[in-house]
Amino acid sequence: MGDHSVDLWAHPRLVSAIASEDWAAVLRTYRQLAGGVSQTRLGERVGLSQSDVSDIERGRRRVTSVEVRQRIVEGLGIPDRLLYGAARPDPGPVASLALPGLAPDEDLLARVTSAVIGSTRPDSATLDWFDRLLAEHRRAEDLIGSRPLVDVMRQQLRTVVGLHGCAAGALSDRVVRLAAEHAQFLAWMAQDQGASAAALAWYDRSHEWALESGDANMAATTLSMKAHMAWSGGRGTRCVRLAEAARWSAPGTSRGVQGMAAQMAARGHALNGEGDDARHLLDEAQELIGRAAERSEDEPPWMYFYDETWFTLQRGMAELHLGGWRAAIDQLTTGLAALPDHYRRDKTWYRSCLAHAFAGAGEAPEALAIAIGCLPDAAAVGRPHSWNELHTTAAVLLRHDAKEGRELISVLKQYD
Known part of the structure; x- marks a missing residue:
């Protein structure tokens, strides 16, 4: 950046833009203070095209991706003291x-x-x-x-x-x-x-490091979480295969970790509409979670959430995929009632799924009320998954020709 770098990061306009995460202002101000650096040159530094830089600066594109944000931070060399608050003393x-x-x-x-x-x-x-x-x-x-x-x-x-x-x-x-x-x-x-x-x-x-250190529980967990990613992307067969790999490729795992893999395979089968396979694996996973609860000291620390409440919610999710609307409503309602308030993100997600279940069951007023009720938290902590589920709920309501679908879309637009 040259000899101007120290003065540049002390400039109040740039400090203010970084503090508010106004990335359009960060890019514009940086280019001005750095002697009129072109959008093309700045794009090379942060791994963006000239048109991407232009769109961000003009407000046509917002920086919502963690990776794009990190490219800007690292490419420009933004000091940590500005990212974590300039007024905070360095401890x-x-x-x-x-x-x-x-x-x-x-x-x-x-x-x-x-x-x-x-x-x-x-x-x-x-x-x-x-x-x-x-x-x-x-x-x-x-x-x-x-x-x-x-x-x-x-x-x-x-x-x-x-x-x-x-x-x-x-x-x-x-x-x-x-x-x-x-x-x-x-x-x-x-x-x-x-x-x-x-x-x-x-x-x-994470998987590589887990294998290097001999941590079978983490090695299996990373495969289960990749199965979860496949499930989130609508790829049921890949979800099943990754979850099965989590079960056989890392022997000696805890009961809870085995149960997580079994329920992830169940979710993949549910996504594919394979109800018998899904419910069989859910029964198996529930037995494993019961045995894990008897010896909770054997479970790794990241499995703290894995209990009967969480499992009830997973059954509700499976029924949602299988079109068992009433069963999904019952399971999700029961699980949400028992889920502690400090699980704010998860409560938001499962409420959006409950709204979807009510919409699928043709109970439009209930679906709308639940969807609108979780919108503030969805906007604050639940994006993008809760947000996508709420849009799915609106689409299901519209397919049922329910006026609540148009109402939900109208409210969603206020948050977009």
Whole structure:
């Protein structure tokens, strides 16, 4: 960028644009302050075509993809201090990653900090703290959605990977396992935001690290989550095959991880309209989840959500695909009533599915009421999956020639 870089990132217009994530203003202001850089040259830096840059600057295209946002951040070299809030003091290389109430004690903080900068080897207490921090971020994502956490988790993964060169023996394997868990979480968040290519890349990286560290549970989980991606894309047969691979390719997995793979295969069969196969596998998965609950200490930490409530919702999803509208309504209603409020993103998703089930059953007023009720959360934390399901609900209502379909489309447009 040249000698102007320090002054450029201190300019109030650019600082303000970055803080508000106004990427059109970021690109325009950057080009002006950098001496009139052309749209073509700027596009080369951030991996976009000249026409893409022009569309963003003119407001014809919004930056909603995590990957495009990251290209801009990395291509322009935007400092972390601006991305995380210019007014926030810099607490050091790792303290800024902590959630409220999760900062390590003074002695542990000193050891974590020195391990991160490479002067000492990480110890068990350091890695315990990163385990706890990751678990809390997973639960935070249930409430606030993935978008606010992506950059934090990228930085946290970089920090964990940086520990590997200083670790030895069993601690080295543990660092790799921890990196695999971070990569899997990043994959899930990319998938949640519709960035399929990025999600697949992260799942592949997580799977590789899981195999390297001998973590059968994570190796199987990444395959189950890739099956989930196939299901989300309407590819039932691929979903079934990936879920089956999760079951046989990683022996020695926990009951919960086996149950997840079985229910994912069931969802693939349901998507294909294969009701007998779907229900048989759901019965098998339910038996596995019951056995997992008896020995919850054997389950990996990312399986914290896998319980009877979650499984009831999965049965509802399968019935939705099979056109068993009343069964889907009953299962989804029961599951939603038991789902804690801190699962804000999941509640939004399953409510949108419940609206779809009511629409399929021809109960248009109920479908509309539920859809409108979950719109604010869908706009805040549920996109794109909840959003797509609400549009599907509107389409089903229109096929039934229900006036509620037109009403729902009108309300959806207010949020688009």
